[in-house]
Amino acid sequence: xxxxxxxxxxxxxxxxxxxxxxxxxxxxxxxxxxxxxxxxxxxxxxxxxxxxxxxxxxxxxxxxxxxxxxxxxxxxxxxxxxxxxxxxxxxxxxxxxxxxxxxxxxxxxxxxxxxxxxxxxxxxxxxxxxxxxxxxxxxxxxxxxxxxxxxxxxxxxxxxxxxxxxxxxxxxxxxxxxxxxxxxxxxxxxxxxxxxxxxxxxxxxxxxxxxxxxxxxxxxxxxxxxxxxxxxxxxxxxxxxxxxxxxxxxxx
Numbered sequence: 340x341x342x343x344x345x346x347x348x349x350x351x352x353x354x355x356x357x358x359x360x361x362x363x364x365x366x367x368x369x370x371x372x373x374x375x376x377x378x379x380x381x382x383x384x385x386x387x388x389x390x391x392x393x394x395x396x397x398x399x400x401x402x403x404x405x406x407x408x409x410x411x412x413x414x415x416x417x418x419x420x421x422x423x424x425x426x427x428x429x430x431x432x433x434x435x436x437x438x439x440x441x442x443x444x445x446x447x448x449x450x451x452x453x454x455x456x457x458x459x460x461x462x463x464x465x466x467x468x469x470x471x472x473x474x475x476x477x478x479x480x481x482x483x484x485x486x487x488x489x490x491x492x493x494x495x496x497x498x499x500x501x502x503x504x505x506x507x508x509x510x511x512x513x514x515x516x517x518x519x520x521x522x523x524x525x526x527x528x529x530x531x532x533x534x535x536x537x538x539x540x541x542x543x544x545x546x547x548x549x550x551x552x553x554x555x556x557x558x559x560x561x562x563x564x565x566x567x568x569x570x571x572x573x574x575x576x577x578x579x580x581x582x583x584x585x586x587x588x589x590x591x
Contacts, residue, residue, distance in 0.1 A: 350567045351394055446484075464556055
């Protein structure tokens with residue numbers, strides 16, 4: 340293993356670390372510009388001042404911030420980004436999201452991976468980390484609106500298409516060459532639709548939000564240090580017990 344393989348994946352609130360949040364936003368915009376997806380850049384950034392929003396970033400010890408993702412609960416930031424994107428195409432998105440809000444829901448969005456550190460499987464590691472936050476943030480479901488080329492990562496962590504809108508959840512967005520899929524994790528705690536290996540990885544991050552382990556999501560070994568305490572708080576031990584019970588039930 341070389342020095343360039345070491346990463347830190349950490350969660351934080353933009354309101355607590357505005358400079359780091361600004362870096363996340365800048366890097367995301369660079370990636371979108373590089374692939375020609377300018378419409379998405381114009382979306383609202385009200386989430387920067389929302390204390391319920393969490394960012395998760397991958398920091399490389401030499402290349403800096405190389406990937407990021409956002410967990411945006413329903414609330415102060417206004418409509419979800421996916422709701423703003425889909426509403427002009429299918430107004431049914433409003434009712435679908437209002438139903439989910441009753442139990443606590445967040446959108447996982449703003450996923451990007453810098454080209455200077457692509458092909459290492461970071462989208463999957465960040466997606467696992469984002470779903471792992473569900474128990475800390477008291478979320479019963481999670482949504483996303485993903486491009487077809489990241490669909491496999493969403494499926495692995497437990498997302499299924501939101502089939503009641505679009506063409507069974509599929510839309511041509513934001514440009515004609517990209518198909519995007521509206522998706523939901525209906526059970527963000529139990530994760531019955533996640534792949535077995537990924538479910539185990541997520542449960543591990545829930546029980547031990549601070550840990551180090553070797554990852555190999557894309558045939559490239561990475562030494563990853565996770566720092567995933569939401570708001571830098573320790574989790575309640577009762578939550579640990581509930582997660583372990585769920586883990587045993589669904590691995591039996």
